[in-house]
Amino acid sequence: MSHLTDQHRKPQAPIHVEGQMLDDIVRASLSRRTVLKGGLGASLLAVFGVAGLSGCSDDDNGSSSADYNVGFKAVDANTLDTVTVPEGYTVEVMFSAGDAVAAGAVAYAGTPQSSAETELQAGGNHDGMHFFELPGVNPNKGGLLAINHENYDDTIMLSGVDALETREQKRIALSAVGVSVIEVELASNGKWQVKKNSPYNKRYTGNTLYRVSGPAAAAVGGTVVGTLNNCASGATPWGTYLTCEETTENYFDPSQPELGYGWVVEIDPRGELAGLPVKRTALGRFDHENTAYLLGSDNTLAVYLGDDSTPGCIYKFVPNAKVNPNDRAANTNLLDEGTLYAARFNADGSGDWIALVQGQNGLVVGATDPGNTTQGSQTPATIDFATQADVLINTKAAARVAGATLMDRPEWIAVGPDKTVYATLTNNSGRKVTDAANPRVSNRHGSIIKWKEAGDAPDATSFEWEIFLLAGDPSLANETGNLVGDINGDTFSSPDGIRVDPENRLWVQTDMSVPGSSGVSGKTNVDVFGHNAMYAIDQTTRESKRFLVGPQGCEITGIAYTPDLKTFFINIQHPNGSWPSAELPPRSSTVVVRRQDGKPVGA
Helix, strand or coil, X not given: CCHHHHHHHCCCCCCCXXXXXXXXXXXXXXXXXXHHHCCCHXXXXXXXXXXXXXXXXXXXXXCCHHHHCCCCCCCCCCCCCCCECCCCEEEEEEEECCCECCCCCCCCCCCCCCHHHHCCECCCCEEEEEEECCCCCCCCCEEEEXXXXXXXXXXXXXXXXXXXXXXXXXHHHHHCCEEEEEEEEECCCCCEEXXXXXXXXXXXXXXXXXXXXXXXXXHHCCEEECCCCEEEEEECCCCCEEEEECCCCCCXXXXXXXXXXXXXXEECCCCCCCCXXXXXXXXCCCCEEEEEEEECCCCCEEEXXXXXXXXXXXXXXXXXXXCCCCCHHHHCCHHXXXXXXXXXXXXCCEEEEEECCCCCCCCCCCEEECCCHHHCCCCCEEECCCCXXXXXHCHHHHHHHHCCCCECXXXXXXXXXXXXXXXXXXXXCCCCCCECCECCCCECCCEEEEEEEHHHCCCCCEEEEEEEEECECHHHCCCCCCCCCCCEECCECCEEEEEECXXXXXXXXXXXXXXXXXXXXXXXXXXXXXXXXXXXXXXXXXXXXXXXXXXXXXXEEEEEECCCCCXXXXXXXXXXCCCCCCCCCCCCEEEEEEECCCCCCCC
């Protein structure tokens, strides 16, 4: 979550503190040969081009996993106003807030524009992101990027405006949130670029009309104007994009009912499937961060979701039907019927998935909501769950009633090729009561937790979990030691974005409050950790190596890549210095990172 989001929604949601964010996911590791033989078929090739083709090269000769071993020289923490990458790497800005998207769009050039113009441009606060293959296009040289926009970059839109007062100001702000779908290509000059006037290039904004489906559709309404605070995201096995709304308050335009926001929205980046985009109410209403999925050998699906609030719970949704790997259209309504679960992390390292189903687990009329027990004993409130729509609209309360564990701000979730699931818990400096999964009071620097489903089954109702790491730094030692953490190697604060690539390499991005207090008098977060950064973490030794450091004022978020892992796309959100250029105000941007010798990134 961007600190800009915190500022905008503070009047409606004072419980949110220390703005943090994240962005994307992870897929099962399948070799190119396995995918092309059938099984998941060509329909999955479109989505697994990024995260599902393990070690593939242009000529498909195959590659040893040793070719992908993490071997870069870690970069030092710094406070430079640039993007720092390891020796032997290049970094290029490809797509910035205000750039042209739709055919005929006029890019931002330094002067204010109308909502009609901004509606066709890249939105602001680039966040979650996914790379999709296109039929007939070499996926290592071109494809589609779907990119979330969490908020507007106020340096280029509505500069000097303290409040959104006029309808035009609101439309301009709403044009900057949502999603950009862009076709990208490796040009003849050797650089990646947006393919101008591609028929795939499209904006989905806060002014767009969205259909509503699932059990709560009747209560919400058949359609909703706008998608808001599009934080992180995910993909489906059938090649659609799931953009996640990280707010249940409509602070941009209160004239619209709040029930319309806080959902997961499904978009087809190729524009082929009828009925999309649509808000999927079966996945619950809360401050969604991202989605990540686990697909079983029998095509049973689980979609994991985090609630980026302090505190929030971790969820998974299991559809009633299985994924059809041979027909994209057959999966169009798969996310409308199924069971939503909330996670309970037990002290003995076991865990339970508690069904959030009306009539079960206390979800009845006259239910007792215990409230935010991380703050100590609370005055319970009575809440009525008369229908499943009530459960889905009030998912946060339903999870508390059912006994789910209140976590320290769950942000991104990632699923590795070995079916290990990771979740970043960014921080919760306000926690007063601890538990086994959240062991630190005043958890300023966050942690990462991981689990394995029983039998690696997506529809399992139990799991085994452990804390993967506690963030912090030895220089922050105090009486309780709760700021020190246990990171082996390069330290960091506030893990946010997380993804496991097809070679099972774990990547973590940070979103600590800038400058923010480190917890020790006189020391800011930047004093201790430098700027927000991206790290590779060995899953066995848990050694952390700093791969990229961002410019002034930014957070690092969004990870996507080509199938050969030779091109990484990374988002730099809300910089506030002079990056990426001195000619225009600072702007959120998508950068391309590659090795100069043409080998896979990170090796």
